[in-house]
Amino acid sequence: MMQTQILALYAIPLAAVLAVYLRLRRRRETHAAHVWREARDAGLTEPVSLHPVVDPTICMGSGACTRACPEGALGIVNGKAHLVNPTVCIGHGACAATCPVEAITLVFGTERRGVDIPYVKPNFETNVNGIFIAGELGGMGLIRKAAEQGRQAIETISRQRAPDGWLDVVIVGAGPAGISATLGAMEAGLRFMTIEQEESLGGTVYHYPRNKIVMTQPVHLPLAGKVKMGEISKEALLEFWSGIVGRHRVPIRYGERLEAIVSDGTGYRVRTTRGEHRTRNILLAIGRRGTPRQLGVPGEDLPKVVYRLVDPEQYRGRHVLVVGGGDSAIEAAVSLAAEPGTPVTLSYRGEAFGRVKVKNRDRLAEAQGAGRLEVLLSSAVRVIEPERVILDTAAGPAERPNDAVIVCAGGILPTPMLKEIGIRVETKHGTA
Numbered sequence: 001m002m003q004t005q006i007l008a009l010y011a012i013p014l015a016a017v018l019a020v021y022l023r024l025r026r027r028r029e030t031h032a033a034h035v036w037r038e039a040r041d042a043g044l045t046e047p048v049s050l051h052p053v054v055d056p057t058i059c060m061g062s063g064a065c066t067r068a069c070p071e072g073a074l075g076i077v078n079g080k081a082h083l084v085n086p087t088v089c090i091g092h093g094a095c096a097a098t099c100p101v102e103a104i105t106l107v108f109g110t111e112r113r114g115v116d117i118p119y120v121k122p123n124f125e126t127n128v129n130g131i132f133i134a135g136e137l138g139g140m141g142l143i144r145k146a147a148e149q150g151r152q153a154i155e156t157i158s159r160q161r162a163p164d165g166w167l168d169v170v171i172v173g174a175g176p177a178g179i180s181a182t183l184g185a186m187e188a189g190l191r192f193m194t195i196e197q198e199e200s201l202g203g204t205v206y207h208y209p210r211n212k213i214v215m216t217q218p219v220h221l222p223l224a225g226k227v228k229m230g231e232i233s234k235e236a237l238l239e240f241w242s243g244i245v246g247r248h249r250v251p252i253r254y255g256e257r258l259e260a261i262v263s264d265g266t267g268y269r270v271r272t273t274r275g276e277h278r279t280r281n282i283l284l285a286i287g288r289r290g291t292p293r294q295l296g297v298p299g300e301d302l303p304k305v306v307y308r309l310v311d312p313e314q315y316r317g318r319h320v321l322v323v324g325g326g327d328s329a330i331e332a333a334v335s336l337a338a339e340p341g342t343p344v345t346l347s348y349r350g351e352a353f354g355r356v357k358v359k360n361r362d363r364l365a366e367a368q369g370a371g372r373l374e375v376l377l378s379s380a381v382r383v384i385e386p387e388r389v390i391l392d393t394a395a396g397p398a399e400r401p402n403d404a405v406i407v408c409a410g411g412i413l414p415t416p417m418l419k420e421i422g423i424r425v426e427t428k429h430g431t432a
């Protein structure tokens with residue numbers, strides 16, 4: 001009798017705990033399977049770059065990786081970890097680090113989608129003397145790693161000073177790697193120039209969704225010292241960087257794009273959209289988003305044409321044309337259409353929207369159904385004029401009044417330019 005009572009005393013709470021655990025686990029598995037189905041249906045199954053591959057023969061489904069992943073990219077499906085939302089993986093490897101049985105390997109690219117990774121030595125110099133690469137272009141994502149690499153690359157460069165009249169280094173890009181490198185160049189007293197194709201600081205971080213929580217480990221920034229942030233909003237991080245840049249009067253040449261690099265024996269001539277600079281070294285801190293793809297149509301150089309949407313509110317009450325067929329084009333069009341009195345046309349050359357998130361497809365259909373948004377499939381911009389645009393559509397030319405054009409047609413990666421200057425580039429298909 002006594003034994004039965006003792007058993008009940010322990011067994012009942014244990015069974016209750018187990019039941020709750022199993023229910024939660026089932027709920028999480030159902031959710032993960034749903035996320036995976038959505039990603040598959042939308043054709044979003046290829047990770048951008050570095051990502052985890054789980055060995056199912058080792059994985060015991062502990063879920064440690066899914067909890068460690070801040071992007072919600074992993075889930076447990078059929079008792080094993082699975083990359084259920086591949087395109088949101090940013091490759092920082094928190095999953096691999098927490099796996100208790102080492103079932104996760106981080107690799108670049110997949111069988112179907114190769115990822116070009118340039119060869120970089122441990123000191124961040126490429127196989128081409130005097131050309132360095134730091135940050136995500138070299139393959140490793142993460143703000144801290146990019147900033148560390150930028151700083152370390154400058155340490156090496158500062159040992160290779162240039163002859164009089166030359167720059168020691170041209171730093172290309174003002175994302176985390178370029179900012180840190182620029183601060184390092186100032187601290188080391190180098191003759192340098194930093195160019196950035198956009199009008200803003202922060203690189204990829206600048207383009208995160210509004211209020212995104214950024215997770216970053218402590219980093220040593222030249223002139224600023226050790227910076228501990230942990231979790232911080234995108235806006236606060238950008239403000240922090242702008243503060244340093246402002247306080248130290250860091251010279252960054254915004255709106256200047258690197259177009260070509262020509263070797264002249266001892267150093268390089270760097271051709272940009274604003275001129276030519278002679279330098280001993282070049283640090284490419286240009287990330288992997290590339291240069292925005294242009295339409296190549298008359299009128300594209302008008303100031304009303306931009307390649308990203310920053311603040312939908314600024315377009316309120318204006319006629320806007322969005323061009324593109326991916327998630328960023330749809331997100332831009334839908335958020336603009338939500339601004340009162342803002343007629344929006346979305347033009348896409350395809351017959352249907354292919355690889356887009358289900359959520360975006362639904363929001364687009366809703367805005368279209370409510371008459372807030374016009375969608376022109378199988379269409380292409382013919383000409384952009386100051387007050388109107390003309391598009392070619394299946395039904396013939398279509399004219400729309402227009403105050404702004406937002407082109408979301410993706411980016412062109414710099415791989416051809418890297419190869420042209422002799423940098424070795426390896427296309428990885430699922431290898432480390």
Ligand SMILES: Cc1cc2nc3c(=O)[nH]c(=O)nc-3n(C[C@H](O)[C@H](O)[C@H](O)COP(=O)(O)OP(=O)(O)OC[C@H]3O[C@@H](n4cnc5c(N)ncnc54)[C@H](O)[C@@H]3O)c2cc1C
Nearest residue numbers: 135136141142143173175176177197203204215258286287
């Ligand atoms: C949605 C998302 C969320 C993320 N969240 C996190 C996170 O929470 N924590 C974290 O640590 N990391 C995160 N990352 C990864 C992190 O943002 C990147 O690893 C980091 O920004 C890379 O820095 P970078 O300086 O190498 O490149 P980038 O930040 O991409 O900066 C490159 C800069 O170079 C400029 N450039 C490019 N080409 C040229 C040219 N030809 N001429 C002149 N300028 C040029 C670009 O305009 C850009 O400003 C996230 C990434 C994404 C996409």
Ligand code: SF4
Nearest residue numbers: 069089090092093095
């Ligand atoms: S690499 Fe980072 S974002 Fe990708 S699955 Fe692992 S923890 Fe998540």
